[in-house]
Amino acid sequence: MAKTIRTAISRRFRGYLPVVVDVETAGLNPERDALLEIAVVILEMDNQGLWQAAQTHFCHFIPFEGANLDQKSLDFLGVDPYHPFRFAVSEIEGLTMIFKEIRQAVKAHGCSRAILVGHNPSFDLNFLNAAKQRTGLKSPFHHFSSFDTATLGGIFFGQTVLAKVVRSAGFDWDSSEAHSAIYDAERTADFFCAIVNLWEKRR
DSSP, X not given: OOOOOOOGGGGTTTTEEEEEEEEEESSSOTTXXXXXXXXXXXXXXXXXXXXXXXXXXXXXXXXXXXXXXXXXXXXXXXXXXXXXXXOOBOHHHHHHHHHHHHHHHHHHTTOSEEEEEESSHHHHHHHHHHHHHHHTOOOSEEEEEEEEHHHHHHHHHSOOSHHHHHXXXXXXOOTTTTTXXXXXXXXXXXXXXXXHHHHHHXX
């Protein structure tokens, strides 16, 4: 059996690999409402030990059979779930691809599993766990633990709204791009890395 090589990443968060996640949905109920989009940003350390975004993976989903589609949520997102140019796939196909990329990163760094980083991450994690139950897939994420950038924003800047948190940390925020899974996940990753790097410099 090949020996697992543990990197500095595997020693930072109890063997967990932080992976930033954002989902867009057709409502607020993870058991009933459709999961429409997911984006994940896999993080890495540079040669100086600073955290940065490494890879972004995303997928658009076809609503699962019997899923509720709340029109107010769809109007807010500006999404037609059945538009052909979404190039959407089933939950099992899309999540299989996303989970494979995460597992490869977990293995490459000698980590035990991934831990979800999100802005109010219980929302994202609940939708992922519901999709996991529907598809029968095994998730690479810790089932209930997560890192919350809303909490970090409140502690460091007194802000909890993602746009305000990101701007407070010195990053640009484009409101016209907001509420797409890719944009929100990448800005959340920028903020999380900035806060962890700030802490590392003060240690």
